[in-house]
Amino acid sequence: MAEAQTYAARWIFPVDAPPLERGTITVRGDKIIAVEPHGTRTPDVDLGNVAILPGFVNAHTHLDLSGARGLLLPSPHRGRGVGGEGACDFTQWLRSVIAFRRSRTPEQVQADIAAGIAECLRFGTTIIGDISSGGASWDELGEATCRALVFYELIGLTQQRVEESIDAWDAWRAQAGAYPTCLFNLSPHAPYSTSMHLYLLAAHRSAHSKLPFATHLAETCEELELIRNKSGPFVQFLESLNAWEPDAFDSRLIDLFLRHHPGIFAHCNYLDPATPFTADQTVVFCPRTHAAFGHPRHPFPQFLQRGVRVALGTDSLASNPDLDILAEARFVRRHYPEVAPATILRMLTLSGAEALGFDADAGSLTPGKSADLVILPLPDRDDADPHDLVFDSALPVLGAMFRGERSQRFTLSP
Helix, strand or coil: CCCCEEEECCEECCCCCCCEECCEEEEECCEEEEEECCCCCCCCEECCCEEEEECEEEEEECHHHHHHCCCCCCCECCCCCCCCCCCECHHHHHHHHHHHHHHCCHHHHHHHHHHHHHHHHHCCEEEEEEEEHHHCCHHHHHCCCCEEEEEEEECECCHHHHHHHHHHHHHHHHHCCCECCEEEEEEECCCCCECHHHHHHHHHHHCCCCCCEEEEECCCHHHHHHHHHCCCHHHHHHHHCCCCCHHHCCCCHHHHHHHHCCEEEEECCCCCCCCCCCCCEEEEECHHHHHHCCCCCCCHHHHHHCCCEEEECCCCCCCCCCCCHHHHHHHHHHHCCCCCHHHHHHHHCHHHHHHHCCCCCCCCCCCCCECCEEEEECCCCCCCCCHHHHHCCCCCCCEEEECCEECCCCCCCC
């Protein structure tokens, strides 16, 4: 049996229990065996003025767009959309994303995915929810030092495209290898790109799985205009792609899926704050992408007040400067001060683990769970709420541990 190691830190944040000042965490092999108050156990290593937190969760990203950093930033336009003055032209941005994807070779895509994973890990992420075109990130994530749920992306409005998408999924699933820390399910892309029929097929194919599916939802007001009235900028956009199919859209889609299917709903920027969600559904908020597009204030604080689970994602490097999920949480703390910092930490960790189906093993510093944790330097000051030492700071992650194995940057000098 592996020898136990006990670490002390200025603050330990279990997430499912109150923070411990000068507490200790004991790890044996790949498991946490104890999280205890100061003085209960003599530490083997005192890490000093740092926080020990659960590994972070990036619940929504697109790793295959990691080569797009700085190339496809949303451009503002005036006079359209609920976002008002300065809101961005979403369909124009989509055109640039499509052009970028078409420009990449398979080898470049794999290199982009590998770079994106490395960046996530460097920022303390130990669980990733990736929307994957063609399942391209599966093997890279399966071999990475993190947990992942890969969502195979489905797109199709015409009947032919729907059939092609389902056939490609079946073929991919038949040959996909197995990995102990990597799982997969489906992602019907969005209401503007996926027919009601394909949504229903995806739900049927996912029904046997205990894992959620994922979709983008209410990302723009133009999307709602499309599915409710079959009008707006998306009509011209889809016509230009020879993908316009009026019968593919059904105004009942949001109600049907929110009421009947467990899943992860990314963005939800324009949902009514009273929109019902069930206990097995999650809203994933991508704060800096939301800001980059000039959307109005997000309704997630109202969702939280109603008990809806909310997690955090970075989205992709086509709309975000980096894959730093802690930076997303710090952004939330600055711009949504009404949300308690303890709640933000949960959004960054346990809520994301619950959303992706890994909460039995990760997401909190709980005895019996995997030793997945982050070491974060703290500012040299005292705050009334110790969570603000984490969020009201620009200090970067020092290192991480995944299944009891330390990253190279996680030094152990007392």
